Amino acid sequence: MSSDHREHIGEIIRVNGPIVEARHMEHAGMLEVVEVGAMRLIGEVIKVHRGAATIQVYENTSGLSPGEEVICTARPLSVRLGPGLLGTIYDGIQRPLDRIAAISGAMINRGEKADPLDPARTWHFQPQCKPGDRVTTGTPFGEVQETLSINHRLLTPPDVSGTIVSIVPEGDYTGEHHLAIVKLDKGGERPLTMFQHWPVRLPRPVRQRLSLRQPLLTGLRVIDAFFPIAKGGAAAIPGGFGTGKTMTQQALAKWCDAHIIVYIGCGERGNEMTEVLREFPELVDPRSGRSLMERTILIANTSNMPVAAREVSIYTGITLAEYYRDMGYDVAVMADSTSRWAEALRELSGRLEEMPADEGFPAYLPARLAGFYERAGKVETMEGKEGSVSVIGAVSPPGGDFSEPVTQHTSRFIRCFWALDRDLANARHYPAISWKNSYSEYLVDITDWWKNQDLDWATNRQVIMEILQEETALQQIAKLVGPDALPEGQRLTLLIADIIKNAFLQQNSFDEVDMYCSPGKQSWMMAMLVKFTLRTRDIIRRGGALADIQKLPGLDRFLRMKSEIPNGDTQAMAALEQLLSNGLDALERKFVE
Amino acid sequence: MKMPGLEYSGVKNIDGPLVFVDNIRNVAYDELVVITAPNGEERMGQVLDVTATSAVVQVFGGTDALSPAGTRARFLGESLRIPVSREMLGRVFDGLGRPKDGLPMPLNADYLDVNGLPVNPYAREYPRDFIQTGISAIDLMNTLVRGQKLPIFSGNGLPHNRIAAQIARQARLLNEEVDFAIVFAAMGVKHDVAHFFIDSFQSSGVLNNVAMFLSLADDPSVERLITPRSALTLAEYLAFTEGMHVLVLITDMSNYCEALREISTARGEIPSRKGYPGYLYSDLASIYERAGRLRDGSGSITQMPILTMPSDDISHPIPDLTGYITEGQIVLERDMFQRGIYPPVAGLPSLSRLMKDGIGKDRTRADHPRVASQLFAAYSKVKDIRSLASVIGEEELSPVDKLYIQFGHEFENRVIGQGEFENRTIEQTLELGWDVLKILPRAELLRVSEEELQQYYDQAPQVETLR
């Protein structure tokens, strides 16, 4: 291959920021990777026309001049797959940032290259097939314990189908080691290695898509109870700056019950990635008992890194997610922020002098968004197992106005919309997910799952939602006449709504106890709220006074139950229940007589 | 191969701040250009777009008095670099790093590219060291930490300069004396603003620790595009090579953005919102992200950009995109200013994103996070009750709501409000916070813990309340 390189060299004729034009590029194909200029900057061919190619360059092009070479590689932009991905931080084109730092120091030099996976590192390989076995796309041929919590299953790559000729015995091998030789059906032989490649823009194949049944449990009550996302679902979290997009995504990355997390920092702050890097290794996954970093891959293309690499970073991330999905895992992808990705598209499109559609975004924005969110799903893998990729995309609408193109188009391709509310955020009511403007179409898919845990879940949820709706209506009147002018029954509704907001919906990510709320505790809290509602309504109906309810013994502890009662502490739960119940009994007796 | 210094006589055409040069060879993207006007005057420029035979050059000195035939363009074969050295402290430079104080160029300086390089997120250290500014609105409610980028969102006529000067004067780390410097960048502001800062630095005796980069209102507007980059290049050198703790004050980012819009329009680019280019976000990020700390334990860059919101509109692209990049924002409110409250820091829209890790036990005080959260919650209720009161009248409010109104008044005047030369310790500030919380009934205070209520609410005597 390297012998005929001479023929595959073009020449730069224009440099316009990250967009470079080159001639003598007859051999170049669309989406082919090229190395640009003397610094050999990585680029991708995005347009070819009569021997001239337009290239988007993933690094700063400062100093590049017309006349320099462009070397074709005849490969699409691909990621490297294999053990060693977990716990690593990559940039948008999968350069390992820890090793780049070791080479070039604190600042990222241009043209720096490093293997995404360490070729020298050995992994303990356990074969799972023997000579004579047939292998085809997705057939496992071995496995490696990648981290203590994740078993990395080595699957036959999608273009291989044949018979195992030989396979190495259990032992320690490097990623490029030929572990097995396959005699291909189409003729010839092909080695199988731990490391593989996959082009980032191409979804990995699956047998079929499955319908969604299970919730992706997040530990955030407003999500799990009100606007749940299913495993394999897609959610958008739009909000103006400072309303809590990143915090919510970080909370999900920490506590949701996926096996693997791919966290993509796309055009956002460097410090936020640093925060994850520093914090996750110290946090313990409540399910595996292991460090959270062992299940996490970070992709960091921060706002000050080259804009073209920002465009590709979300594809890099989702391809890694699909790879683990194919092993049978539930993977959750956080993309913060898809708006910065869309802006990268817009910037590149502008430099290409394409016709703009809405607000300067290219006309193909919705198609690209659809293509990204379509890669979420629950599937039957090529091997015949179940796996899922859930996608949670942050959206950063200019001025916090949801009518802008990215929010609008995104909402067509997701089924779960967590609308962040500026007023809630200003009042430091977090998560600032609006119960008025959010929705989840997954609710119907996952209700049965909850019913298996808690028969009353759906009805309790309904009661609580209705109180909040009633409150919204009552607030309109209260704004005009003052709440004290309302009848006792309506004032009780306002009180209960207040309790729901403060004691249930609001959940501080920094509270030691409340940062994660188990499904069991959620169910219990909902049941408590509903019981309290029904009994106090009854008391008021019988002529009781709101003032008595406000003075109920234990009410203050009820209001603090989220942070005072740890997950799973059934004794404390029962004690509080008893305390409240006694108080309500006493009130009831007062009015029965 | 390259012939640095190759000069071309005559340019093809001139449009706004841009010069189009033809028949060139071997010019690189981003390369520095010296444009010589017909009268012999030299101006710096930079290549924005280049083909094999032509280049678009943006001229920092502006294009006044240039004519196509009489103008010469010399391509320098390198990008814009400025000198950096410790000796630059105590000096004044223009936006491109050339001395403006009549003294010679610093000796022994390194020359660094003004665009810098992106910091590897892996190499960053997460900032969490509390900086006490002595201003309660910041220390208590929107805490600043070392290495943070925290802008002031202001409006015309609001006292942002006085606040920035007060911060520069009072800011210190708890229990620590450090090797510090201030780098000050001014873009498009008037001479008196620059003098206000110089006087302020002088009277607090820090002038020798300050380097100034001034591109004032009467300097060519394109120079503003380089000014903050020059300042940050020096700041990076001082912080990460010399190990100093650097506070960077930049004013006014709105003028910077206008210069960027001017260039973009001249290039005929498709505008995004309000005529600003679609890459305004990325461009601003290439400035604001040049803040923080590194793992290697060197110094830090704390950035405090000032911007004036056109018509006080926080959703205008300049504050909006800034808020999406910076680690919070201190928002000034005209209404509070008119009521005579200094500093008029808006209670609800202000935010410090790094506060969460910089405060609490062993940092400020254990109760700080919850006191702040409680004050925010209560103050947001005040806003609702005030609007209710404006409909039904204050007399009609419930007794508890009346207490909230009183709380709001005291909070704004006694906690937020303070003197321009008043320097409060964090303990004094927290005590003031509890003092005003005591106006409210105990049952209203759900965000603080029972133990904290016992320690701070129950123990101390009730404050004297307003009539």
Ligand SMILES: Nc1ncnc2c1ncn2[C@@H]1O[C@H](COP(=O)(O)OP(=O)(O)O)[C@@H](O)[C@H]1O
């Ligand atoms: N899509 C790709 N993107 C980047 N590098 C690739 C890609 N495919 C192969 N390579 C690299 O090229 C070299 C040879 O590729 P490989 O897939 O091992 O081919 P073969 O096994 O047929 O020799 C290896 O170093 C491999 O890492």
Ligand SMILES: Nc1ncnc2c1ncn2[C@@H]1O[C@H](COP(=O)(O)OP(=O)(O)O)[C@@H](O)[C@H]1O
């Ligand atoms: N769930 C939460 N718990 C506590 N604080 C929160 C929560 N969500 C947001 N915040 C606060 O709001 C600030 C901004 O949140 P962030 O997620 O960074 O906003 P965005 O990404 O939307 O700009 C955070 O720094 C934090 O102080």
Ligand SMILES: [Mg+2]
């Ligand atoms: Mg090979």
Ligand SMILES: [Mg+2]
């Ligand atoms: Mg964010």
